[in-house]
Amino acid sequence: MLKKLALSALALTMSIPAFAFDSYQHIRNATAKIEYAGQTFLVDPFFAKKESMAGFEGTFNSHLRMPLIDLPMSTNEILKGVDAVIVTHTHEDHWDEVAQKAIPKHLPIFVQNESDAKLIKNQGFKNVQVLHEKLTFNGVELHKTGGSHGTEQMYANPQLATLLGEAMGVVIKKDGHKTAYIVGDTVWTADVNKALHKYKPDFLVMNTGFARVNGLSDSIIMGVEDVLKATQIAPNAKIITVHMDTVNHTATSRDDMRKFVIGEKLTDKVIVPNDGEVIDFK
Template sequence: MNNILPAALGLLLCLGAPLHAQSKESVAPVSIQQIRNATLKVTYGGQVFLVDPMLARKGAYPGFEGTYRSHLRNPLVELPESVESVLRGVDAVLVSHTHLDHWDDAAQQLIPRSLPLFVQDDADAALLMKQGFKDVRVLTADTTFNGVRISKTGGRHGSEEMYAVPLVAERLGATMGFVFQKPGAKTVYVAGDTVWESEVRTALKTFKPDVVVLNTGDARLTGFNTGIIMGKEDTLRVHQMSPSATIVAVHMDAVNHMSVSRHDLQDYVAQHAIQAHVLIPEDGEVINF
């Protein structure tokens, strides 16, 4: 009898039979590949999503006028792999907004016209359809794509002071984040180009994400003393509000107006002893959850 139970357990393990409820990872693996800047490749629920594609070669565009270090040409670095590799296996594209560093000329030329694209509103949908894309969909609070629920979340691409200036407000425009959900999978919240504000806090409270992707480069316009996306302190704020979540920090070291580098953020999270909760991937790196 003493040998029967170990043998039976061994057989069950070999056959793959669960001894307890399967973990989220084993049921529905999730991975995030940092491509460059805010461009991500998210594998979720058996689907591959390309987020905010900026696909140009290094130095293809002039720096953003009226921003920090505008004399530098964008992107500052090359893609970590070929465009063909970036696009391989992609089932859909999510474009949070149409600023050049999230939806560039190269992406418009290289992404297949028939690939499903999700955007934030009718205006962006009309623009992408004018660019020749055939399957453009407006993301809602409850969109489903091949079994994956994708929920649009809000944000603000700068301070209230900036949006009080009409020309600045027009330049910053609207933006969105989104949340990936599927039964048995970790919930992933991609906050997008936003500062720390009420709609971000609402998303954290509502969805209770396991993974939060933050754009933390603290991009700066000239003439203002705050950023137009999150930075170091916001990383800590998100951790304090969602202490069990893993933060993935991106959107650094690739376009001219970023004022926070990976090295800066690494030093900051170490100083505040939150490095176990904050991942700062290099370009091309894949994180599995």
């Protein structure tokens, strides 16, 4: 009898998934794998091999080929167990050709608007859904949040406004689970403040590479000062900083961010993950 109980316990242990609790796994850049309430979401898949793409033209360090680093694991491993994909926008460092070829065409894909939905459907994907304000996927709520992929001055330039386009954030929540807010490619706006006050996230994922366009001093996404601001506006949230060390135009590195976090005494609030690192939502 004891032997049977031991074998049963072993079988139960072996059946537990790799992520037994809700978690965020940083893959690279803004790509992440989120285990949440029994569902696995892949966010902003960017699967290109190191230096296989030209740098973004007209941006900081455009002479550098990207991605600057390789993926920390195979695409097969990344895609293992994925139930749905969230694409905050279709810039190629969030939704690239390699990912488009690797991701099964039947997987649900959630996007920000009809334009992105049309593009991805034309790439052969069969189940593309627009996240208008809120939808529920297998019991998990996804809430769309707003932002701006650049400053007001940038969007006053029609050519630059077209290049920047739109990008959304997403809040993931369910009763009994920690609430996570994927801020997305945005500068700090009133929409970010609204989302923080409305959803009171326990975990905040911020794209903080401070990506630069030539000739402009401001960034098209957040940076270190925005992390400090987040700790002040959402003092109870754990902050995960990403979108660094991968594409040519990010002027803030993870080393820069870690030095800033230490200097501001924020190590108990801010996490700067390595590629492949898993953070439990606890």
